[in-house]
Amino acid sequence: MSWLRALKETTRSGLKVERNRLEPLFALRATAGLALVVISTFLLAGPEAAVSSAFGAFQAAIATFQRSWRPRPVLALASGTTLAITTFLGYLAGAHLLIFLSLLAVWTFVAGLSWALGPTVGVIASSNVAMVLVTVTLPTTIPEAAGHAGVIFLGGFVQAALIVLFPIRRWGAQRDALADALAAEADYARRLRHDPTAPFDPAPLMAAREAAVVTARQARTRPAELHGARGLAERIRPVLASLADPAVGAAAEGPERDRVRELLAAAGEILDAAARAIRHGEPVALPPAAVAALRTPDTGAILAGPPRRAATRLGALLDDVVETAAPGTAAAPPRTFLTRLAVVFRRAPAPQQQTPTHSDTRPIPLIRPSVPALGPKAARALKKELRQGSSPYLRHAIRVTAVVVIGYVLGEFLPFGHGYWAPLASVMVMRPDFSQTYGRAVARFGGTIVGVSVASAIVVVTDPGVPLSITLAIICAGLMYLLLRTGYVVGQVMIAAYIVFLLGTIGADVNQTVYERVLLTLLGGLLAMLSYAVYPAWETPRLRTRLADWLIADGRYAAAVVHHYAEPAGHACPDVRQALLDARAARIAWREAKARAANEPVRHRGLSRSAADDAGEALAQIARIGMLMEAHLPERGATPVPAAARLADALREATEQGAKAVRERKVPDWKPVRECLERWDGDGVPDRVVLRGARLLLDGLDELSDALEPSPPR
Template identity: 65%
Template sequence: MSWPKALKDSVRTGMSVERTGLEPLAALRSAVGLALVIGAGLAFLGPGAAASSAFGAFMAAIAAFQQSWRPRPVLALASGLTLAGSTFVGYLVGAANLAAFLVLLAAWTFLAGLLWAAGPTAGIIASGNVAIMLVTVTLPTSVPQAAGHAAMIAAGGVVQAALIVLFPIRRWGAQRDALAGALAAEADYARRLREDPLAPFDAQPLMTARDAAAVTPRQARRRPAELHGARGLAERIRPVLASLADPVVGAPAAGPARERVRELLAAAGSVLDAAAHAIRHGEPVRLPAPDLAVLKSPDNPDLLHGAPLRAAHRLAALLDDVLETAEPGSGRTAAPGESRLRPTLPALVPGVLRAVRAELRPGSPVLRHAVRVTAAASAGYLIGRALPFGHAYWAPMAAVMVMRPDFSQTYARAVARFCGTLAGVAVATAVVQLAQPGMYLSGLLAVVSAGLMYALLRTGYAVAQAFVSAYVVFLLGMGGTRWDQTVPDRVALTLVGGLLAMVSYALYPAWETPRLRTRLADWLAADGRYAAAVLRQYADPAGARRADVREALLAARDARIAWQEALARAEGEPVRHRGLSRAAADGAAEALVGLGRSAMLLEAHLPDRAHPPVPGAAELARALRTATEAGARAVRERRVPEWDAVRVLLANPGPDARPDPGPAAAPGARVLRGAAAQLLTSLDEVSAALRP
């Protein structure tokens, strides 16, 4: 993509408005919390303290709106308390001299940039705290006042956290939506399999549900019963659906058996949809009787037999469990030992330190982001002080808030912030000119602006920024600051900060495009480890660890998601990968999806521990693991991977493994041969896609 097209796409993305579900009650709760702290501050402590507490409550509410599975009160407290500490330390250092404050600003900004290694929520909260610190350190005039302002900021965070606890809105709603989304995705998958037995499945909803299922020990004691257990069933249903529909290891592609499979898949879709609706809304499961009858009716041995019959019985049993689990519980909750536990914030610190330490290496995108944002913030502060506008903090504040570790978001947010600022200050200025609001009316207008921002936060950055700009104009107006003392400064310095952010990325980029081959190789190796782990279960049903399959599957899903995210970021970058065309990337990705699907089919028919080992499985597992690791190295080195060892093994299975197992063969032998041939076909398709 050329630079002009990349910039055009960035402008379009930044100015887009998305139609998304609003959270008016949560926005109202946050606005009420902001109104309480502003009103108390104005009534008892004056406009300066009210502004400080308002910033604390404002940022705490934004933190609570982030897409995180951690409890919302914890996010609000973490934001308010860290902002209070940053403000107090910033004032103490800034009161000494400019050089010391610049050093502190650089250190704080660099640390905030590195915290993106711990996830986007930590990065957003840290970046917001640095940006707001630049404003709040200018409010107090003495050390006792600085301590008072810091206390008011912390109080704002405490108020927001307390309101979330006292007035919960749709408790466990995010977790319900995640689990319901996973079940609904599998329902859609079952219906698509009726028409296309090889239909792909994106495991992202399952991974989202897995993340949502991790709870703190306190949450584990209060989690509703219907949110415990259904996710594990969903994980087990997906391979059964695929194996039932597959024309190689399941029912034939045409005939009465295929029609029976289509009926079962349609009924499974209805059951999963009904369970998803019940979990999402906390209601009893309502299932049409015909669909339930299809699953309950005994199978005709003349239609299904062997592996398809076993898959049909297993699907019916799993769906029965789903229906039972999805019913609203009667107060029963899962024991903490049965849950995936999420560490508390203090226990999270060692993991965050390890993640940050892992990014302190040359070429790390997170490290490059930290360096860029530090340089832009420091340069913006110096430029702001040199320009004759005043309010020097606007430029570094804009730079810190718009910068992200990837190109597209940084440029889109820079454009959106400037345009949103123009719109917001224009409307706020018109209101101020017409209404001439006093202190309390200015506070009310600030609360209304913030409430609208909370309500529309997820519709687009430009929309949210327009209300933020109006909020700041009204908030500063509480202290008697005239609009003409802030609006021109803010518009000009916001433009400076946005330009600094864009220039810094262009001068010191972290392009995702050149790393696409590495991401693809990681996915290939992860799929190979998953397939090898499944094959080892066939080689040693009694002794192999079943947990190895689960761990390998999760690693393969993570690698696939990393590839998808990298590809999405690369699409908006103004660089070209000279060793991997878009067609080659799409073809290789489609082949790897098929590779993972073949391994999943094998997993759906794992032999019981009492069954004897399947001949040839151990050799195939070793050959596949070795070949995919060598193939991953070839992909990284821009070579075409070869699969001769796997091909030779399948063509000459050895004395103990018959190439065409008969009906009397051990359970899994015929499935193994069919799925293994599909594995090789997928590997050949990877090579074909990457061949010049």
């Protein structure tokens, strides 16, 4: 992509405004917390203390709107505490330019590197740097620094207290994540009716797993319906795929296929009903037609072999999902709402073949470490990034530090006054990837023009006093909270106006024109954009490495599944589960990298866009085949398939060598897997699923090689 086109695309994305669902109650609570803090400190300690507390309460509320599974009060307290500490140090060093620049460089570098710990930490750390740039310009003395830091902390504390005292839709984010996962599987079941090999995006399941990781205290208070449904959703997906796929499931046409379509449609309706119940905390309203379709006694006579086993497991899992979605409610269906399954599937496998139901297994919660316990883990992660010279987060930290320091120095020496607007704009728009940095820079500039112009015009025309300025600032903050998810440019309009009104309460910026403010914001944005062009961290050259990582993860997952056909251990296989999670993480990393690379002004360097698309589809098919085989893992004590052990070793060896070839821009060769299939001697009992799955895996690997074949010269 050329630079001109890349700038056009990033500009469009930065100025994009979306019609997302608004959350007025959350915005009202955050605005009330800000108003309470600002008005109280103004009445008790004057306008300067009110401004300091306003920044603390404002930033703490912003932190609670970030996508994080941590409790919202913790986010508010963490934001208020860190901002108070950094502001206190900034007050002490603010009178000495060199000392302040040194501290500013350290803060900014740590903030830039903290993106490696996650976007929520990165946003809070970057916002702290931005707020410090503003607050240290407020007139104060060293003895008063602790007082100002204290009222900043007070702002965060009040926001946290309001969340505790006035909870809104408790566990709402976790409910939405789990409901989204079940709804995604419902949609998947419906798509399988028409396309037996339809793809499935694992992102909703991964989000549900992240949401299910709770602290020890949360685990004791979490609603019962959020305990086990996620694990059931994980087990339903491969069953749905194995039931629909002609390779290991029902025949492509005929009575079996018709019956499978009915079961998939019924499964989709029941999963949707469970998703609605979990999202709203209500009893499950089962669609009678779907229940009747699952109870039809014809299934046992129509389906046989693997399809019948999959249908039996699907009925049991759906039963558990419904029971888990609304436990202990009078309107919930009685235990085993499909009570006639034993009659429907008379010729089903013996009980030991069945998957344990929800009532037989107590899900073990995934425990999230407390905030103090995260310190050593975070330190190790940051140390790892420092050791990697090519780390995009390290390069981002170096970039943003240089830009903020240079911007601050230029702002100090330019004849505009209040030069912090330049580094403030830079630190708020800079992100570790190109598209977000450039898009946010454009949005920041456009939003600042509008926000500062309107706010300054109001100040000039009305000459508001301190009470009215505080009121206008609170109104702007409330609108920003309300419209935060509609687009970055909308938020910037409100933030720019908020800062103008707030600083106007202490007489700041009275003589500074709109023209000068806009110029400083433009300077900060240009410095941010120029820094990425001079010292980039392009994702495009790393696409082959991401693809190789995904190939290794898929190979280990497939090998782990195949190995358990040689050593049957049932469906509870921790190594298979971990390999599946690694494969999903690699897939998401590939998809995010590919999306970032799509807008970069860099040539593909050996991996064209079409080749990347085809290679991604091939690896997705390999993961899907592994999932099909996982759905039919033999129970403990079943007859082993010795040849499967050799196939598992061949898969590990071939995919590791293939990943090396991908990184070196060569075409992978799957000789070990091919030779293993040619030598397949049927030791023990030949298994239709593993043998057919092995051939499909080889087909997927061949498709990957075809996708990576160099294009013939034109």
